[in-house]
Amino acid sequence: MKVNANKVKAIVDKYRGRHDCLVSMLQDVQAEYRYLPEEAIRLVSDQVGLPLIQVYGVSTFFKAFRLEPAGKHTCTVCLGTACHVRGAPRVLEELERKLGIKAKQTTQDREFTLETVNCLGACALGPIVVVDGKYSGQMKPGKVKELLADYKKKSDGKRK
Amino acid sequence: MKRLKSVGELEKLRKKIISKSERGQKRIVTSAGTCGIARGAIEVAQAISKELRKKGLDREVSLKVTGCQGFCEIEPMVVIYPERILYQRVSAEDIPEIIAQSIMDNQLVERLLYTDPATGKKIAHEPDLTFFKKQTRHLLDSNRMIDPYNIDDYLALGGYSALAKALSRMKPKEIIDEVKNSGLRGRGGAGFPTGKKWESCRVAPSYDGIRYVICNADEGDPGAFMDRSVLEGNPHSIIEGMIIGAFAISSHTGYVYVRNEYPLAVQNLGIALDQARKYGLLGQNILGSGFDFDIHISRGGGAFICGESTALVASLEGKMGEPRPKHIHTVVQGLNGRPTNLNNVETWANVPLIINNGAKWYSKIGTEHSKGTKIFSLVGKINNTGLVEVPMGISLREIVYDIGGGIPNGKKFKAVQTGGPSGGCLPEKLLDLPVDFDRLSEVGSMMGSGGMIVMDEDTCMVDVAKYFIKFLTEESCGKCVPCREGLDRMLDLLTDITEGKARPGDVELLEELGTMIRETSLCALGRTSANPVLSTINYFRDEYDAHIKDKRCPARVCKGLITFSVIKENCNGCTRCAKVCPQAAVKGEKKKAHKINQELCIKCGLCRDACKFEAILVS
Numbered sequence: 001m002k003v004n005a006n007k008v009k010a011i012v013d014k015y016r017g018r019h020d021c022l023v024s025m026l027q028d029v030q031a032e033y034r035y036l037p038e039e040a041i042r043l044v045s046d047q048v049g050l051p052l053i054q055v056y057g058v059s060t061f062f063k064a065f066r067l068e069p070a071g072k073h074t075c076t077v078c079l080g081t082a083c084h085v086r087g088a089p090r091v092l093e094e095l096e097r098k099l100g101i102k103a104k105q106t107t108q109d110r111e112f113t114l115e116t117v118n119c120l121g122a123c124a125l126g127p128i129v130v131v132d133g134k135y136s137g138q139m140k141p142g143k144v145k146e147l148l149a150d151y152k153k154k155s156d157g158k159r160k
Numbered sequence: 161m162k163r164l165k166s167v168g169e170l171e172k173l174r175k176k177i178i179s180k181s182e183r184g185q186k187r188i189v190t191s192a193g194t195c196g197i198a199r200g201a202i203e204v205a206q207a208i209s210k211e212l213r214k215k216g217l218d219r220e221v222s223l224k225v226t227g228c229q230g231f232c233e234i235e236p237m238v239v240i241y242p243e244r245i246l247y248q249r250v251s252a253e254d255i256p257e258i259i260a261q262s263i264m265d266n267q268l269v270e271r272l273l274y275t276d277p278a279t280g281k282k283i284a285h286e287p288d289l290t291f292f293k294k295q296t297r298h299l300l301d302s303n304r305m306i307d308p309y310n311i312d313d314y315l316a317l318g319g320y321s322a323l324a325k326a327l328s329r330m331k332p333k334e335i336i337d338e339v340k341n342s343g344l345r346g347r348g349g350a351g352f353p354t355g356k357k358w359e360s361c362r363v364a365p366s367y368d369g370i371r372y373v374i375c376n377a378d379e380g381d382p383g384a385f386m387d388r389s390v391l392e393g394n395p396h397s398i399i400e401g402m403i404i405g406a407f408a409i410s411s412h413t414g415y416v417y418v419r420n421e422y423p424l425a426v427q428n429l430g431i432a433l434d435q436a437r438k439y440g441l442l443g444q445n446i447l448g449s450g451f452d453f454d455i456h457i458s459r460g461g462g463a464f465i466c467g468e469s470t471a472l473v474a475s476l477e478g479k480m481g482e483p484r485p486k487h488i489h490t491v492v493q494g495l496n497g498r499p500t501n502l503n504n505v506e507t508w509a510n511v512p513l514i515i516n517n518g519a520k521w522y523s524k525i526g527t528e529h530s531k532g533t534k535i536f537s538l539v540g541k542i543n544n545t546g547l548v549e550v551p552m553g554i555s556l557r558e559i560v561y562d563i564g565g566g567i568p569n570g571k572k573f574k575a576v577q578t579g580g581p582s583g584g585c586l587p588e589k590l591l592d593l594p595v596d597f598d599r600l601s602e603v604g605s606m607m608g609s610g611g612m613i614v615m616d617e618d619t620c621m622v623d624v625a626k627y628f629i630k631f632l633t634e635e636s637c638g639k640c641v642p643c644r645e646g647l648d649r650m651l652d653l654l655t656d657i658t659e660g661k662a663r664p665g666d667v668e669l670l671e672e673l674g675t676m677i678r679e680t681s682l683c684a685l686g687r688t689s690a691n692p693v694l695s696t697i698n699y700f701r702d703e704y705d706a707h708i709k710d711k712r713c714p715a716r717v718c719k720g721l722i723t724f725s726v727i728k729e730n731c732n733g734c735t736r737c738a739k740v741c742p743q744a745a746v747k748g749e750k751k752k753a754h755k756i757n758q759e760l761c762i763k764c765g766l767c768r769d770a771c772k773f774e775a776i777l778v779s
Contacts, residue, residue: 019478020476020495021458022478023458023459023475023478024458027461054480057479058461058480061461061480061481061637062460062461062462062463062481063461063463064420064460064461064462065461079382080383081539081540081580081613082382082545082613084624084627085613085615085624090764094742097742097764117421118631118635119380119383119384119385119421120194120421121194121379121384121388121421121422122195122198122385123232123383123385123539123545124235124546125195125198128198135197137199141764141765141769142740142769
């Protein structure tokens with residue numbers, strides 16, 4: 001991944017390089033590249049004036065950050081308590097089987113990244129799966145195939 | 161938007177806003193919080209606006225899109241004012257009918273009315289719903305009247321009048337006394353008296369006079385979302401509370417540390433801050449009082465531990481979110497080494513109410529040591545999932561059965577989990593317990609931030625304990641050994657129990673480990689982490705024994721202890737189960753009873769979901 005130094009600088013400048021905005025800056029960098037490239041972490045460290053080890057520490061401490069590029073679609077399964085008692089683990093297992101990967105991994109064709117989250121605070125909809133920001137509530141293992149098919153189709157359509 | 165230079169100008173503006181809003185006029189309100197949007201609330205709002213224009217009604221009938229109103233189960237909902245006719249689970253296709261019937265004609269659309277689960281009767285008007293009727297909505301009620309993108313809506317309801325009162329007629333000490341006398345305790349979990357905290361922060365020495373106020377909006381407890389709802393639906397109530405607190409403490413900089421998992425909350429709060437700044441309610445010389453204050457948003461990175469005050473402060477300083485020992489509290493030395501006052505979202509939102517109505521009014525609500533109302537998020541195996549605001553001291557039974565409408569599908573109540581991963585599971589015999597800070601602690605749970613997860617007979621309590629310990633092992637920051645290593649060992653033991661590999665004496669070992677972690681961990685996350693295990697052992701020991709001695713999971717959840725088989729008499733050979741089995745473990749000819757190969761079966765349960773004849777037996 002080619003990192004555009006100006007883009008990273010613009011993000012740091014947006015927060016005026018404030019230390020209390022480090023997490024927000026890294027989040028914006030990740031939104032740009034879908035992960036935190038090493039070069040970008042070095043640039044942020046330089047420009048904010050924090051030791052590289054501290055910025056790297058923050059990048060690995062928080063769950064939100066990835067050091068590997070994410071797939072084209074990010075599929076997030078909520079594992080909050082309400083979702084758990086309504087069967088979220090079974091939904092996750094079915095997604096793992098259908099995608100052939102475990103949680104926190106990306107498929108080889110880089111189409112899907114499977115993630116989990118500890119609660120989205122939309123418990124009435126549980127179990128919830130979010131694909132690319134779109135929420136699907138009352139998920140069941142049986143609905144997984146259909147859900148993924150929608151996104152697979154979209155990707156195939158674009159390729160053609 | 162013109163900057164307001166005095167309290168007088170604020171009141172003048174308020175009068176103007178109120179006079180412009182025509183009372184008695186038809187208005188359609190729809191709520192679009194995260195839950196609502198996930199179920200199509202935006203499409204509903206667009207359809208309303210399109211239909212109103214089409215019918216030429218857009219001048220007479222207004223549309224208001226609010227944040228979350230708390231009754232998630234029936235989202236997206238549409239309410240017609242002034243009658244307050246409520247339609248539930250509305251889709252965009254329903255809109256033309258609603259407008260033709262209820263706006264152009266005075267008819268009801270029967271099929272979209274709410275049906276009371278207890279009586280089976282249709283209810284037409286919002287205030288008549290038992291879910292709302294039994295609550296005391298001092299904080300949440302405003303959500304139904306506020307478009308979070310429009311500060312004027314908040315002003316029309318008397319918003320920022322508490323700030324005006326505090327700045328123009330109260331001394332900082334009077335404000336602190338008022339909050340102290342109200343009996344308000346922190347809503348984030350620990351229940352520390354808010355006024356006392358403010359006072360400690362005000363008197364703590366700061367060499368350059370800098371003090372901070374922080375709003376903890378890192379609502380990490382799974383199953384709790386009251387803070388999200390207030391942030392999305394009524395952000396100004398938090399901002400107003402923070403300005404008053406900052407004035408009382410003499411702070412000029414505030415932060416809201418908000419979870420990144422709540423994108424809508426981050427967005428709405430940002431818009432609200434901008435609008436407050438434009439009116440001069442934030443910034444320099446607020447309302448001509450000479451007091452300066454501003455608030456910054458800081459987004460979290462998805463770490464549960466950052467709800468702990470010292471970890472949150474570390475994260476705000478651009479470091480890893482690790483807690484430190486609290487020999488010196490954050491009110492004395494917090495952010496950047498300065499006195500820092502940190503309160504949770506709901507606590508801040510209570511402040512304007514206390515200043516406006518007085519400590520006496522506030523302290524009349526609740527129990528002796530827990531005052532005011534508390535918002536609970538009632539979720540899990542419950543009919544009316546949603547946010548419930550009730551006076552402290554109400555019984556669990558009233559919350560679960562009267563407001564929550566009981567357990568769905570005729571199942572039996574088993575437990576209610578309160579306090580998130582630091583809390584405990586309470587059994588049926590404690591349903592009449594009055595809910596307040598102290599009562600919940602006495603029975604081995606805690607208030608926490610107010611999550612209430614209802615569990616029925618199909619929930620395995622050992623599995624639930626394992627779930628929380630797994631959650632905590634992932635969220636433990638790893639700084640101190642008891643929490644990092646102790647939780648790992650506890651998870652090993654619980655995993656063995658759920659897989660049928662446990663040894664006699666494992667429960668005692670869990671208790672010993674749990675007590676050790678409680679006594680020796682560095683921060684509150686560690687110290688309370690054993691609660692889910694200890695409380696389930698305490699109240700549901702028979703389930704642990706069934707797993708260990710009889711190698712049986714009574715709720716039929718733990719995979720290592722259950723088998724799937726076909727009930728021959730019920731199976732008609734429709735092949736549905738065979739088609740969905742990912743392992744090809746189900747075999748059989750068409751129209752003949754099928755069989756499950758136990759060696760191949762991974763107990764995913766897809767066959768049971770697919771079967772329409774109840775022919776799959778889990779034993």
